[in-house]
Amino acid sequence: MPFFSQSFKYECVNFMKTDRTPLMLQRFFSHPWSHVVIGIWHKYPNPHCTHVVTVDVIDRSVDSDTGIIRTERVLGCKQKTPVWIVKLFGGSEDAYVREISFVDPATQSATITSVNLSLSQFASCYERIQYRPTSPHQTMFTQTAEIQARMAMWRTMTDRVESWLVQRFEQNAKQGKAGFSDVLRTMWEPEQPQLSPGAS
Amino acid sequence: MAHSLSPECTPLKQAYDACFNTWFEGYLEPAIAHSKNVPQGQRNEYAKKKAEEFEQKCGAVWAQYKECVQKAVRDRGLEDLLEQARQENPLRHPPSTSGGSGSSSTS
Numbered sequence: 001m002p003f004f005s006q007s008f009k010y011e012c013v014n015f016m017k018t019d020r021t022p023l024m025l026q027r028f029f030s031h032p033w034s035h036v037v038i039g040i041w042h043k044y045p046n047p048h049c050t051h052v053v054t055v056d057v058i059d060r061s062v063d064s065d066t067g068i069i070r071t072e073r074v075l076g077c078k079q080k081t082p083v084w085i086v087k088l089f090g091g092s093e094d095a096y097v098r099e100i101s102f103v104d105p106a107t108q109s110a111t112i113t114s115v116n117l118s119l120s121q122f123a124s125c126y127e128r129i130q131y132r133p134t135s136p137h138q139t140m141f142t143q144t145a146e147i148q149a150r151m152a153m154w155r156t157m158t159d160r161v162e163s164w165l166v167q168r169f170e171q172n173a174k175q176g177k178a179g180f181s182d183v184l185r186t187m188w189e190p191e192q193p194q195l196s197p198g199a200s
Numbered sequence: 201m202a203h204s205l206s207p208e209c210t211p212l213k214q215a216y217d218a219c220f221n222t223w224f225e226g227y228l229e230p231a232i233a234h235s236k237n238v239p240q241g242q243r244n245e246y247a248k249k250k251a252e253e254f255e256q257k258c259g260a261v262w263a264q265y266k267e268c269v270q271k272a273v274r275d276r277g278l279e280d281l282l283e284q285a286r287q288e289n290p291l292r293h294p295p296s297t298s299g300g301s302g303s304s305s306t307s
Contacts, residue, residue, distance in 0.1 A: 041217070045202045045203075055202040057213075058282075064244070064248040074282070076205055098285045100291040105235055109294070115289070117278060120285065128295065
């Protein structure tokens with residue numbers, strides 16, 4: 001644990017969840033903004049996030065006036081879906097996500113917006129991640145998600161679908177943070193002495 | 201590096217990703233420095249030069265990869281879903297930083 005917190009200190013500042021309001025997570029990476037943003041493109045494959053199996057760029061542009069890079073990607077995910085969801089909506093283990101990112105060096109802001117493509121006629125999960133520098137050595141990570149069932153359903157069913165999506169978001173957010181921290185550590189701290197008795 | 205949707209696109213994807221990463225890692229730090237220290241006009245010159253360099257270096261492999269991945273997207277029936285998502289939220293410009301709503305962030 002000391003090794004862990006030494007190499008990338010993070011704290012959970014805020015986690016709120018109320019009915020129909022966005023979920024929000026805020027954390028810090030002990031890395032400069034530029035390192036975090038370079039790391040974005042190296043996040044997958046990742047042993048913490050084995051549910052993401054494919055990543056493809058389908059569009060990318062570099063704005064020659066602003067220097068902003070826009071990237072549109074499709075992520076292919078494999079994740080066990082509860083039987084009741086499959087029975088209700090069909091679908092399979094394969095799920096696809098559209099992700100659009102903007103990297104703006106001038107304002108030092110990176111935003112990543114994701115939305116599910118699969119089962120999007122039934123429910124949508126909009127997720128937004130933002131990376132902003134808080135100091136030359138620290139980057140703030142803010143993640144919000146809006147999850148909503150789209151169709152008119154019985155209230156109990158809507159609640160059930162939403163709470164399943166919320167659970168999945170929380171689980172994936174946790175795994176995503178752990179996975180990305182490892183990526184950044186491997187990329188930028190290769191000389192880290194192995195001092196921790198607890199590290200395996 | 202992660203795999204592509206279609207195994208046959210994976211070599212092209214990896215070549216393209218490697219090309220982009222090399223370019224991006226050379227681009228980012230100077231772009232930040234330029235935006236801090238240099239007047240507006242000159243920063244644009246830097247962005248313009250680097251955008252051209254990206255096209256020169258990675259344009260050819262991108263064209264090949266794009267063709268491959270577009271077919272993979274069609275084959276998996278994702279084209280309509282993508283089109284629908286783009287219509288709902290084109291996201292051609294960075295979203296406002298206030299967070300919150302994911303809808304209609306184009307200005």
